[in-house]
Amino acid sequence: MLNINKEIENGKAVFNLEGRLDMITAPMLEEELLASLDGVTELILDFKDLMYISSAGIRVLLTAQEALGKQGEMKLIQVNEMIRGILEMTGVTRLMHVE
Numbered sequence: 001m002l003n004i005n006k007e008i009e010n011g012k013a014v015f016n017l018e019g020r021l022d023m024i025t026a027p028m029l030e031e032e033l034l035a036s037l038d039g040v041t042e043l044i045l046d047f048k049d050l051m052y053i054s055s056a057g058i059r060v061l062l063t064a065q066e067a068l069g070k071q072g073e074m075k076l077i078q079v080n081e082m083i084r085g086i087l088e089m090t091g092v093t094r095l096m097h098v099e
Helices: 026-036 055-071 081-089
Strands: 002-009 012-021 042-053 073-077
Touching (some): 012 026
Parallel strands (some): 012 042
């Protein structure tokens, strides 16, 4: 299960993710992200309450970053050690800003 809380204001979109980002929940996040990028110059994904990410979730991150393109910057914040390890192992930390 994945809960998505989003706030969009003045070109800044913040998505707070809670739960698991896996093959079941990834399509839901992808749909929410892609529908919300119009006019966004800063996309922040808050992983404070994210417990797990699978390869399907990583694909969504890469898709969102590609869709955002040069119009803005994407950041992953409050990433816990377990998820950071997965992101490092898969090379995601070299492709996007991870805090």
